[in-house]
Every structure is written in C-alpha cells, then in structure tokens.
Amino acid sequence: MSTEKERTADALSTSWGPDDLTSKARIRNAALSLFARDGQDGTSLRAIATEAHVTVGLVAHHYGTKEGLREAVDTLIVDLFADTLRSAPMSGTAREIVTLRDGAVAQMLAANPTIVDYLRRSLLTGQGQTGDVLSRLAVLTAEQVKALREMGLASTDRSVTEQTLTTLVRQFGRLLLQPLVNRIVDEFGEPGEHPPELVVSVKS
Amino acid sequence: MSTEKERTADALSTSWGPDDLTSKARIRNAALSLFARDGQDGTSLRAIATEAHVTVGLVAHHYGTKEGLREAVDTLIVDLFADTLRSAPMSGTAREIVTLRDGAVAQMLAANPTIVDYLRRSLLTGQGQTGDVLSRLAVLTAEQVKALREMGLASTDRSVTEQTLTTLVRQFGRLLLQPLVNRIVDEFGEPGEHPPELVVSVKS
DNA sequence: CGGAGTGCTGTACAAATGTACAAACAGCAC
C-alpha cells in the first residue's frame, strides 16, 4: 500500500487536527461524514465543500464528479479494512484466528462509527452494483477466506461462499441492525436504560 | 376502522387491476413502490405521477405536500399491520399466541415485499422523528404487548420495553438484514444456490 | 336549467443541484 493510503487511513483513527490534512483529504472525509449522515443524494457538493472549508470548484477539481468522490470514499474504507486485517495476527488455531480477526474489525468499526453508518446506508442505497463498496468488501473477505484455507488455517467443511457470508454477517450484522434497537429504547426505555445486545448469525 | 381503510388495505393484498382503484389510491400505492425502491428523496413527485398515470397537479391536489403523501403511505402500512394483528387468533398458551401472531405478520410481510423495503429504508432515512412509521409501529406493538399482558396471555418476567423490542426484532430483524445475504450470494454463489436463513434475536 | 363542488390538467416559478470553466495564486525549477 502506498504511503498516501496509510496517511489517509491514519487521518481517521488518529487525532490530527483538520488543519494538518490536505484539502483533498478534508473533502473526502467531509464526504464520508455527510454521506453517512444524510445519504449521497441528500448531501450536496456545496454542503461537502462548506464542511471541508473549501469552495465547490475545488471539489470538482479533485474528484471530478460526485461519483468520483464516492469511489474515493469507498476506497478509503476498503483500504482501512484491508489494513486492519493485515495487521491482525495469524497464529493459533483456526478458531482463535477467526476470533482475533473479528475482534480487530470490531475494534476498528467501533473507533469509526461513521463508517458503520456509511456501510449501513450503502447496503440499502446501493443497487448491488459491482464496484460498490459492499461488493469490494465482499471480494476482500472472500480472498481472505481463500488465503486462510490454503494455509490450512480455516475449516473447509463449508463452501467458500457460505464461509464468506458467515464472516460478513458476523462482522456487520449486529452493527447494521443496531439502529432499530436504539430507536425502540429511545422511545420507550427509561433514561439510562442500556440497549440489550443483538445476536445475528446464519443458520447452518 | 373506516371502510376506506379496508378498501385501501385490500388494494395491496388482493389482485385488483389498477383501473379499479381511485386515482388517489393509485398515487399512494405508486408512492409506496417508488419510496421503497429509490427512497423518498430519490423519487420526484413527477415520477410518482407518471407511475400512477396522473399529472403532478393531482398529486398535490390530493396530498398537499410530499410530507402529506409520506404520512398517507405510513398510515396505510400501520393500518395493514393493525388489521393483521387483529385478525390473528388469540387462543392457546402464551407461547402459541406469540407464534401465531408472528406468523401472521411474517405472512403479511412476505406477501408485500414492497412494505419491507419501505420499512428498511425508513429505519435509516428517518431520523427517529416521532410520527415516523417505525415509531407508530413501535407504539402499536407496545400497546399489543400491554394488552396481552393484561389478559394474562404474555409473560411478565421482562420489562415491557424489552418485550416490545424483542417482538419487533423478531418480526423485522431478519427481513431488514436479508439484502446483505442476498448480495453476497448473488456475487459469489452458484446460480440456483439458495441463500441460507438468518437468525436474529436479542440476547436475554 | 343552474350552480356548486370536485376531480383533474397544464403551466409557471423560485430554489437547489451537478457540472464546466476562466482566472487568480503559490511554489519551484531554471
């Protein structure tokens, strides 16, 4: 991965002031935030420009069209995902490895709730287009599954498709569904009542 | 319930030709379909008018603003939900009753996938506004829970909030998350491979 | 017959949006 990617990935998780980032990076981060909150159709290029403290023209200059901006945001997320998985240790039994990798992903997502919101939206808004961020994450996950299999670090008693699916559901399912729980508790729960935990899995 | 409501509710589940419906009903149904597919911001009043074979002016004439149209769609769904629950039998043990009611809801939702898509979108798009369709469904569910409790037909070992939450998650959770599974299987699965079943529940 | 109400059409309009483009500006090699 290029140094550019690491720099931008770090820009999300570390606590750099917005002044330390390039305008290009600030635009992309603003797009991620606003896309996650209001959806892609719901956020204008002007809103992104304002949030990034630049003008509309600069957004078009760096990313061309709105679609180009979306691809940049997608790439940021996919790279962050890949970096997270690459930095996860690969030692121990197959089960231990899965637990460690799931934990690394969960920790990364917990540190970047904006990405979770963005992915949740992508799941609905995206019409299943290839090149979509979810497709790219699915491809990434499938590659990881195959790699672990070849190293003998993953069970092979299920199909690759089913194993990929299980992994993604394990990592995303609970997070994608959380708003439903939060809304109910917000509506009826007494203040201070903590939302119960969701369990999401695929029936084997 | 007024006869109007029952007529409109039937309009979804039975197989009446579009010519048999009033323009007002056709507009509302078109709005439901397009809102479900493209989101509320993503569908113009003109697209709804075209789908319903009317002009833009008539949409405004019947429903005033786009917000009014959304409320009409929400009301249709809530009424359909209420009708479904009212027609479910209330006999047997507490567990049997829950199973029967969940089955009735599942059957209704399976017959109206458009409503599922609409609700899935509402979960994200809606900013938790009261009056939102999910809020109204939550209120409806909570009322049902309390009613069943007073009749001694529901267990009282958990809080009403938790019981309401469990019910909604049981009825919606799997459906809301299904697109994730479908997309993975579409992307990697061999043709004809059927998506495995999801399991969603709240940790007790 | 007449008129009143209602469903319905067509059009008009201001606001917002994505995109294109010309010009100003900064840093840097030569």
Place this chain on the structure above:
DNA sequence: GTGCTGTTTGTACATTTGTACAGCACTCCG
C-alpha cells in the same frame, strides 16, 4: 526574473425539484 505545474476561487448554466395556481370537465342536488 520567467515559465510551469498544481491548487483554489468565483461564477455561470442547464436541469430538476417541490409547490402554487388558474381553468376545464363532470356530477349531483335544488
């Protein structure tokens, strides 16, 4: 200095959007 490359601004434009409004056709009641 001069030229060059990349950044940044400001503005302009066509399109789409939600909403408002004036008028036509029809039905029903007196």
